[in-house]
Amino acid sequence: MARTKGGPKAIKRRRNILRAAKGYRFARSKKKRSAIDALRHAGKYAFRDRRAKKRTMRGLSIIRINAALRENGYKNYSSFMGALKKAGIELDRKVLAELAAKHPEAFKRFLDKVS
Numbered sequence: 001m002a003r004t005k006g007g008p009k010a011i012k013r014r015r016n017i018l019r020a021a022k023g024y025r026f027a028r029s030k031k032k033r034s035a036i037d038a039l040r041h042a043g044k045y046a047f048r049d050r051r052a053k054k055r056t057m058r059g060l061s062i063i064r065i066n067a068a069l070r071e072n073g074y075k076n077y078s079s080f081m082g083a084l085k086k087a088g089i090e091l092d093r094k095v096l097a098e099l100a101a102k103h104p105e106a107f108k109r110f111l112d113k114v115s
Contacts, residue, residue: 061097068100072111083114 014032021028021035028038066077074080084091099107 058093061093064097064100065093068104068107069111071104072108074111080114087114089114 017032017035017039018029021038023029024035024038027034029035062077065080069075069077069080096107099110
């Protein structure tokens with residue numbers, strides 16, 4: 001049986017790596033080794049920042065809810081969340097923030113029910 005060499009496979013592998021690194025600057029988009037390193041780092045950052053984004057969005061929701069509460073004469077966010085818990089209402093922060101930002105009159109009616 002004849003010996004097979006990895007030519008076509010290696011070329012395909014290299015082409016796929018460089019295609020994934022398209023848009024990177026300098027050697028990172030042209031050389032396989034640099035492209036592999038760049039892709040590895042990009043993957044790490046993407047994984048980390050998908051989780052960081054969740055934290056950031058939660059903080060933004062809290063800020064939006066707090067601002068709407070203060071507009072409607074409520075003291076602060078923490079007392080509101082305590083009142084929600086006592087009332088047995090299980091709405092998450094994302095929904096509350098959207099209500100506060102996009103439907104202020106509905107949020108005001110909701111506050112009347114909680115108080």
